[in-house]
Amino acid sequence: SAQSTVNLYGLIDLSIGSNKAPGGTRLRDVDSGKMTTSYLGFSATEDLGSGLSAVVKMEHFLRADTGEAGRFGGDTFWARTAHVGLSSKAAGTVTLGRNTTPLFVATLRMNAFGDSFGYSPSIRHFFTSGTVTGDTGWSDSILYTSPRWGGFSFGLIGALAEGSNGRNWGMNAGYADGPVAATVTLQSVKKDGTAAVADTRTWQLGGSYDFGAAKLFGQYGRVKNETVVNQYRITEIGAKVPVGAGAVLAQWGQIKPDTGAKRDTLSLGYDHNLSKRTDVYAVAMRDHVAGLSTGLGYALGVRHRF
Template identity: 60%
Template sequence: MQRIALRPLMAALALATLAGSAAAQSTVSMYGLIDMSAGRSQSPGAKAIKNVDSGKMTTSYWGLKGQEDLGDGLFALFVLESFMRNDTGAAGRFDGDTYWARNSYVGLSNNLGTLTVGRNTTSLFVQTLQFNAFGDSFGYSPSIRHYFTSGTTTGDTGWSDSVKYVSPKLGGFTATAMGALGEGNGGRNMSLAGHYAAGDLALGGTWQKVEKGATVADTTTWQLAGSYAFGPVRLYAQYGKVDNKTTGIDYKLTDLGAAWRITPQGSALLQFGQIKPETGAKRSTYSVGYDYYLSKRTDVYAVAMSDRLSGSSSGTSYSVGARHRF
């Protein structure tokens, strides 16, 4: 009888041991996003081009990530992410782009925060995409285009040879510090950022200094951003300044936008952005669109943009496309 009574206890202990072993095991997952569209692209003062393109709303990518429980609340982690151009099957955002250009790092995380080393996405890019209606769209977000493709900020959206620390969330506030070593290729890069989110309100502030790269202009950038939701409508605002020490030209950047959730699946998008350089042509960009989710992983969109540069004829672009996440 005693031996029979011990059997359930032994079985429970065995299950607890197996559960503990499973919790300590590492996990690895594959994921990504494919964005394809057809439409028309036109830069100010240039001819229009009809095209099938990849990544107009979100740059297509795929990745691998993993995590291992080291015990006592400490985790080891890694991320490897590669951009891709699905219209041609080519890797990277452009010819010559490094293969793991999105993120490529290893790190440690516990209740004191997360530390990663390798190639990390910059805080300025993350804040810029969070506080505008078109997210990280290089095709149609005035904010993304003005900071990262219009000759203002330098240093790319990710820094190689970098160390990044992200604090735990404290009362809705998160701090980030990041640096990229020069390694004999000019000076180093540095960045500090803070983000606050509670309920319908979100605020952000980022400062970065780029000196790394013998052929890269030295720039200092700061940006303040905020958003607030009024029921189904979320409003966005950004204001920033870029000081290009190499050329001696300063830029002031202003962005305003709104996303209106018309139905549970569909949202109307509106964003305006302007670059005012100390000298040279002013740039104003207007984008409108509609995004509709067919499921949690798949959405379709229709967007249009007017891009105006002082002294040049306007460029008009539009796209109809779909995104699928896996």
């Protein structure tokens, strides 16, 4: 209970806006997490000497518009992360418990809208379009993250079957140096917690280049659903253009399934920083699924990191 070692942190993102899913009806709402899912976290680090340290993290998602715990009804309390591990400057970090997947981290890093479940076409196409199964954090998992060697780094994750129909595993390798960054990620999913889910295999390439006047993003990937036998080709491009104390954000992406409807999504926005920790944003999205009325959304929001 040495208090100085514990960090208490989080982010609340709330907005007013309007949402119409493809084929759905419009709903005006106050909503939480349109740019970043709101959360509260606790972490601790202890220096064990010789470049080794112990790390602990617990992170809780919440819907700040209603005060409800979790991202949805029935979500686990510490769904964002819950782990303990050992970190070595020379040899990397191993954490045990509920860990964020490398695929999710790669997806959020290589698009202009980051980890926005509301407005990032990349997140939408890889994670909420009937594509990748499993969650963005895996229970019962072991995550290894390498140190950075001259710009290179890699990660490995595995989640034990624990009586479900198989293990999950994932890996990514990345390079980042000055203006350039690139990643390649693989992932195989058979379960979500203890629930068996459709087997999916995913690969994704991503890259970004910062020209200064603009940072450009690109992603290409395939998700193969081996249970229902379908394959999704996903292409994403975006840009972040610094303007004043903020940035104009633009991102476009497309899913082409072997079987089923094509989806095209375009998001545009302006994110204005009031400080390092507080920003206000105005974002809009056009989300088209072939054969359905076009989805439309916009949000005016405020986000505070603490």
